Amino acid sequence: MPDHIVTAFTDELEHLSANLLRMGGLAESMIMDASRAVATFDLELARDVIKRDRSIDELEVEAERAIIRLIALRHPMAGDLRAVLGAMKLAGDIERIGDLCKNIAKRCLELNGDENRAAVKGIERMSRAVSHQLQMALDCYLRQDIEAAKTVLDMDDDIDDHYTSLFRETLTYMMEDPRQIGSNTHLIFMAKNLERIGDHATNIAKAVYYMVTGEATTGAKVESRLSGDEGEQR
Amino acid sequence: MPDHIVTAFTDELEHLSANLLRMGGLAESMIMDASRAVATFDLELARDVIKRDRSIDELEVEAERAIIRLIALRHPMAGDLRAVLGAMKLAGDIERIGDLCKNIAKRCLELNGDENRAAVKGIERMSRAVSHQLQMALDCYLRQDIEAAKTVLDMDDDIDDHYTSLFRETLTYMMEDPRQIGSNTHLIFMAKNLERIGDHATNIAKAVYYMVTGEATTGAKVESRLSGDEGEQR
Amino acid sequence: MLETFGHLPVAWLLFAVLAAAAFMAFYVGRTQAVGIARGYTSQLNSQPNYHGYFVAMATIAPAAIILFLYILFGESLVRAQIAGELPERIRALGDLELAQYIDRISEHATRRDALATGNALFDAASDRYTDLVGLSRIAAILLAVLAAAGGFFFGRSRLSGDFRARARVEDGIKFLLFLCAAIAVLTTIGIVASLLFEALRFFSRVNVFSFLFGTEWNAQTGADFGAIPLFFGTFLIAFLAMLVAAPIGLFSAIYLSEYASPRVRSIVKPILELLAGIPTVVYGFFALQFVAPIVRASATWINGLPFIPDGFLAAQPTSALAAGLVMGIMIIPFVSSLSDDVINAVPQTLRDGAYAMGATKSETVKQVVMPAALPGVIAALLLAVSRAIGETMIVVMAAGQRAQITPDPTADLTTITVQIVALLTGDTEFDSAKTLSAFALGFVLFIVTLIFNLIALRVVKKYREKYE
């Protein structure tokens, strides 16, 4: 698309999307780091992740302000308006991802280091998948690529499967070793968090789809994902 | 505030807020019904709650569309802009509350009816508090009352306390009776969901505060709430 | 040498000298300013050229004033001097004759090919006059040069970096412009004063009321000065003229501005303007040579019709009708172009508004455009009436000379302007009631047209303000 006649408008829009991508990058690294902290029981890293959430929050506040500013002062229309409103959703989602990572890191601090390795491995594997999903979602935001966005939507099914199996596995462990109920509950919550992150990544992809096409992704399927966590009930 | 010269603008804004309040009312009833379903093990009710989420989702889609329409066609400024953007947040929050209620209702279907009564009671009590909080938050939206909004913010601490105690209690039950681990996990998730609903009610109050004053509620405290679930780590 | 100065076309020479001085002063001032600025002319308060203009202005202005005064009063000074030097017996002649005597001296002295008349006293005075004129001219020129030099040095001394040369020069220019505007006012004052003065002199001899309300006019003989017949003739002819001009002018204007295609307009408009450009004396000739005989023939024919009493119409060779018709033709362009202006001043948006309501063109014109333009049109008609009343040549040539009151348009009538011309043409003394009566008539004419004009101008002004 050509630039706006008023280049400052283009600049601001670009600045906003750069900010979001920075937030996204941060969130991505937080996912990986949080899962690494769990896997290696690295409490330092966990604390670092907790700290990093603060920057995401700040970036979100900044992005939100920029969005309000853009709407108030530039009156974006058509594609620009969708870009701005999409960015608002994106910022919220990424911020939530940050929160969820922080939550994982915090739960990591509650662990005792001798949890079921298989479950921990599961978390790690799941986090890789989620991180990859997020990365792809951000990538399709960057490239405004709706085909990629559709792929991201499909990826969510895998993550839900991941979560469901992890949930069942962990429940089994808990029953096997009631002493580990506490830490296993945390592991379940972590998995749940990762699953939620996946949902948010999916939301990002959907937002991109909306931004580019001006249409919401088709109803039912998306919605079931929005509600999030049926997988575990299976 | 006086009406707009273009009355259609005022009409649209009013229609939007009426819609939101309807959504809010729905969500409120869903909270109560979901917890009642859990308490009385009323699966019919639970299924009804699940079904009702659909209407909230539909209302949210409608509200969101109205908001985009308002921004694109009416170019709201100042207070109107804040009202519209706030409404966007509100709609998202209420929609999430609906989802969470649905989740509680779904988990209710997974229960077997002979759960720990104390924990179930706790859930019921907590849901009352959360429902009350949401009601107050919607009320302060209706009346654009920032004093009430501040009260809502304070209420969140109680709910967090509720959740923490419920969490610990349930963990204890789980350790006591590993067979109940599955259903207790669901109870924990229910509590967690209620706690999240409380967070969303808080968010609603904050959005109202922003709408009215144009300022975000002051930093640190709010933020810690945004991230949501530290309570349980205590 | 004095003699040569007495005859030289000094004025031109002086002009050249002053112009040269101005150029020099300009150059000096400009150079000095550039020097002050040391190359940074943007640092000066005013640009160097303005410093130049200032010095030039300071140089010529005093000289010009002196020369102007000399032109005004120089001759009277010389005359006073001559009068003082003339022998006692001539001075004893009395003011009037003395003045006439000096007139003759000056006339003789200024004649280039004047020969001695043989009258020693007269020739001596004449020579003396020439000398005195030369002397006074030298004195004036010297004074002017001195003043110019003084002005020049004064101007130079004022120059500095902060000096607001531009403002001073502009003040000078504004003053000059003001003087020019004042001339227009002086003209009116001149008109009113001269008319009033002479008219009062007339009324000191003839009763105002018998002038204004008398019905007998025999000014040539100096007998009767009752101006009613003149007023009657004037208004009758003006009325006849408006009868022709008003409808034709108005409808032409409407047709041109609302109906005519640009092509037709571009052809017809200049043709109508051509009517306005034809001198009135030509219309007079036309009326006399062409229209008057037709009017007369027609009147004769009508007189010959059965049931028409013999001599029903006067059928004179010159007639009010002939003058009125031709005057009407003459006035058509006034009415049409003034009306055209006001009609065009009605904004197009009004017409669009009416068309968009489903009005036809004529409905738009009649119900929207004309009501909007009405004040302007009325003003145009008033101005045309004023014009008709004051018109001279057509009536002088075609209306006749007889002061009579008759409703018969084919009779010859006379008008105010005709009488003024008749009374003042040729050599006239300014002291007879006959001459003065012309000024009294002129005064009446002035007042009447003034009233018409003032009303019209006021209406037009109001109208303009409405659409601007």
Next chain:
Amino acid sequence: MDGNMEHFTQTKSSARADTASAPIKVDCQNIDVYYGDKQAIEDISLQIEDRSVTAFIGPSGCGKSTFLRCINRMNDTIESAKVTGKIFMDGANINDPAIDPVLLRSRVGMVFQKPNPFPKSIYDNIAYGPRIHGLASGKAEMDEVVENSLRKAGLWEEVKDRLLAPGTGLSGGQQQRLCIARAIAVSPEVILMDEPCSALDPIATAKIEELIDELRERYCIVIVTHSMQQAARVSQKTAFFHLGKLIEYGDTERIFTNPEHGRTQDYITGRFG
């Protein structure tokens, strides 16, 4: 041309899809307008719905005003203008030479860029149209027409005590509403507005917009506007013109949130170079 046609059929169908049920009031088919040798409008077809506001937008010189003036044949008053194509209104082609523009204009009112009340009283301004068309048979009936028109234009309360005061003495915004009342007085079915707010300040503009929104319930309104924001605010349908062609036509909401055509998007978002 071809590309445009192709595109056009596409948008027309989509426009129909947008609001399937609304009745069509004015159906323009293949309109061309020439000013002398210059073609100002190129093959525009467009269906305008009844009881709604249709806005024409586009950069200056895009032909939007020219097209508007086809609908009540105001182009007839311009010597050099030549209009071809058919415009059906209730089944009759108004470009038919048998149609008298004078009658047509009584059914298609028009409001102009600059408020242009006649230099008459407020009453006469309104009564003028009914009078020439013989729409009121007596003083009482005329009074009623005048009051009704003023009420509909939201001006009655402001002027009812000074109906005999000159219309030109009103403020700019009031004058424009008077012109709207004047247009209403001949009971038109369609009201054309050519940048009706461009000479007004934001407050007066808002009042006119409010009025347009009210009038929509009774009339088919077509408005040309310079300001996209205004089109967004008042209209239900928007047509985007460029270089004498119709680029896109559809629901206003869609045009401003999700235009189909790249050029529309560029214009609306301020990317037009």
Next chain:
Amino acid sequence: MDGNMEHFTQTKSSARADTASAPIKVDCQNIDVYYGDKQAIEDISLQIEDRSVTAFIGPSGCGKSTFLRCINRMNDTIESAKVTGKIFMDGANINDPAIDPVLLRSRVGMVFQKPNPFPKSIYDNIAYGPRIHGLASGKAEMDEVVENSLRKAGLWEEVKDRLLAPGTGLSGGQQQRLCIARAIAVSPEVILMDEPCSALDPIATAKIEELIDELRERYCIVIVTHSMQQAARVSQKTAFFHLGKLIEYGDTERIFTNPEHGRTQDYITGRFG
């Protein structure tokens, strides 16, 4: 009056708080303007920052243009206007009778509502100012001034091949940029713009806005605008005028998202009536 004063001190301090560090270019103190007996401006004090765009908004007749014209003493050219109060620019009170308004205007350029190039060549349009102020001493220097000014106004590329063509032959938007270039040519420090885009279409308007945004880096720009949206787009500071008084002054973003004063809010949201 009192209430206003009070309010004003309040908003002034808040305006200062908004951007604490920006240097003040124009400091207006207690300005009153009378047209004959009518008071058009009532006791306005306002500090305008350098290297930024300050917008004046308000309903018609609110005095925003009048106040703007105080800053280069254009009100002097109106017979009946009387201005009291002090306006400091770099420490000097420009309302001092010792200040030559002609010189002041070479330091405070102005751009008007309607593009008004001189009916001369583009080159001469630009060169006129420098010429009367003696800012260029030779043809070469003048060429440079002209080129620089046109470049700064973003017009050089469009007109460099036809500098001798008449300025009136350009399009409306180009004419307005030419006028801006002309104002720039005398190296002003402040540029006043009185509704510079009200006669232009959205595209030309966007171009001027882009230009204003670029010029902000070098000049102190004050713009009066009819359109709130424009004020929102181009300015860093906004002042809202109403009935000759300054109601609110502060950061544009704040004014448009969270105005302090109810009347500002009403005006901005379209509730004024």
Next chain:
Amino acid sequence: MNSPSEGAANTGSFVTEEALRRLKKRHGAEARFKLYGQLAIGIAIVALVTLLISIFGQASSAFSRHVLSYDLNIEASYVDPERTRDPDTIARNVSGFNLMLQDQLADEFLSEDADRNIQRELYGMFTRLAVLPIARATADSPQTIGSEQTFNVALADDIDLFLKGGVSARKSVAVGVVAAGEGSVEDGITLTLASLDAVEKLRATLTELTRTDVDNAPAVALMKAGNTWYRLEESEGRSLSLTYLAGPRMLPSNGAAIEALVLAQSQENRTVTDRQIAWTEILRAQGRIKSKLNTTLFTNSDSTYPELAGTAAAIVGSLLTMLVTAMLAIPVGIFAAVYLEEFAPKNKLTSLIEVNINNLAAVPSIVFGLLGAAVFINFMGLPRSVPLVGGLVLGLLVLPTVIIASRAALTAVPPSIRTAALGVGASKTQSVFHHVLPLAAPGIMTGAIIGMARALGETAPLLLIGMVAFVAEVPDGPMDESTVLPVLIYKWSTGAERAWEPQTAAAIIVLLVFLVLMNLIAIILRRRFERRW
């Protein structure tokens, strides 16, 4: 318009019976209204065309003039009796030349004993001053004295008019050949003609030309046989009784062809006598009468004789007057306009000046004449009839016109140009002189020229300051007595002799040519510099 039936087919609800009825009436009114406009313009144009045609018709004869090409023996005894050979003396000796011409004419045309009346008739064919060019030519080259020279001598205006077809309606009739003749030249001749038909034709023509309504005098016939002319006294059957008029004194021989020139008016009712007509016809038959371009109209000054009167002095007078007018009105008018439009403070005084100027423009011109008479002549003692005074009066007269035109031109310059100049730091004066005035210049110049054109055609005020005086000399400067074209026209138009009429018309055309030229310049200026902002 359209028929209802046809309309009903395809116009739907647009055409109802009632609306159609109304519409028909409305369109009728429309057509009538338009017709009024066309009529009005038609009348105006017809009036203009009539005016121009009548004047051009009158004038056409004045632009040519008949002269007699005559071989004149310059006899020293007449022209230079004292043999001074002094050019001045010769040139002044008009009566000598006149006498010489008369004597030589008499030698050629009259018998020795011709009575004084006949002599007078002959001499009357030339005006006294007709010899003036001859005298001047001779004075310029005195060596021609004593030799025979060919000169073109202007015929008297009545003869000229007769030659141009004026004076009397006439018809030529061929009467056939002479069958027999008797009688003598002195006592009258009776001719018997060969054909009765021809005589009847002559009689019929006579009856035809006799106008019963006006003078009730019968038409007359002049008969020509060879080169001899007779007057028809009576006619009976085939016989005609004639009296001799001019030409060789002999009876027509039998078989000689007779022609008749029938004139509607007898010589009592016309300005040319029968004999003069005969002489003229003889000279014409000899080819000695030529029609020449009437250069005297441009080269001569005023004269009491129409054939010698010219416009030269008036043209120069007009030019001098215009010069004075222009020098007063144009600069003062422009400056005053600039002051009022650009600088004057808007106060009571200025609005008074404004009203005053507008009013001054509408003051009848004759009032300016009164002003001139009272102020310049009576009060300031300036001489009458001089271009300086005329110019001053006309200058004041057109001053408001110039001011108003200049102001209009200045107002037409959009205010945005002024504010633009002020905006870049130009002073008020700079903005006016650099921008406004140059832009207004074409309009101002157009206005000035139109004002000057008005001054050029102005008559009335000049009458009052004595410019109606008889001026025979081309003026040298603005202080010389002179007249101007329009006044000259007025004066000529009041001339008693009929010959003044074409002369006046011709002068009018000269004036109109000047006016057209000035207006053309104005139009070209306007077209050339027309500007749109």
